Amino acid sequence: MEGGNEYKKGLWTVEEDRILTDYIRVHGKGKWNRVNKVSGLKRSGKSCRLRWMNYLSPSVKRSDFSEEEDDLIIRLHNLLGNRWSLIAGRVPGRTDNQVKNHWNSHLSKKLGVSSKRGKPKAKTYSDSKRAKNNFCTPSSESNSKLQPLPNSESNSKIFGDHEAAAAIDGFDDEMMNIQDHSFSKSKVGFSGMWEATMVSNEKFWFHNDDLNLYSPYLRDPTLDDHYPFQFDNL
DNA sequence: AATGTTCTCAACCGCAATCTT
DNA sequence: TAAGATTGCGGTTGAGAACAT
Known part of the structure; x- marks a missing residue:
């Protein structure tokens, strides 16, 4: 107590x-x-x-942030918003508090954006659960290690090699069909090169080469579009 | 040199999720 | 299953440092 x-x-x-x-x-x-x-x-x-x-903790880096780290944090923040723990999990040796402080005192000024930018808050319990389930968070033990793709034996690529990757350069409304599923790039709102891998009938994994991120996308039949949540900070 | 202002970042707080009993 | 304990997260605070006057 x-x-x-x-x-x-x-x-x-x-x-x-x-x-x-x-x-x-x-x-x-x-x-x-x-x-x-x-x-x-x-x-x-x-x-x-x-x-x-x-x-x-000996795994905590005390040195100044490098240009590479700044760049990675900026891109991750653009993608994830103020999910500091998630961002820190992708920046080796940095903690959520360090990343948050660095953003608020340096990067937000560098970019000329308000440091009071709010995270896309989940409105309900189920929303917040979905939000949690929608990104692979590295375990605290393996802080900074990339989440590997799911066991390849159990996966079947949705696309052939050429079709597997879809370049998403902007947030236009181009629709892409994945077998009987479809999704709108604009609703995803990600930029970069993405690859979709089918894990099961209900689950896809997106791989963003640019950010080295793997993100599961779970279909949610209760939503009229197939997006469990949107990134309204983008 | 003295004083005021701004900046940085370690640590706190409240809340929600998860674990344990 | 419920309730209490513990953990984890993001927003905020404030002491000390750095800078300006």
């Missing part, structure tokens, strides 16, 4: 960092609410988790 005034707040001291690092070396990460009980550290589990994930 977290709460009361028993936990310290504010910046972490070197000694607190050492205690937390020692704890994780012995017990591993996770079970954050056990940290204070075991180590005596006067910090909430939530605070311990944040400190480890954003600062102490």
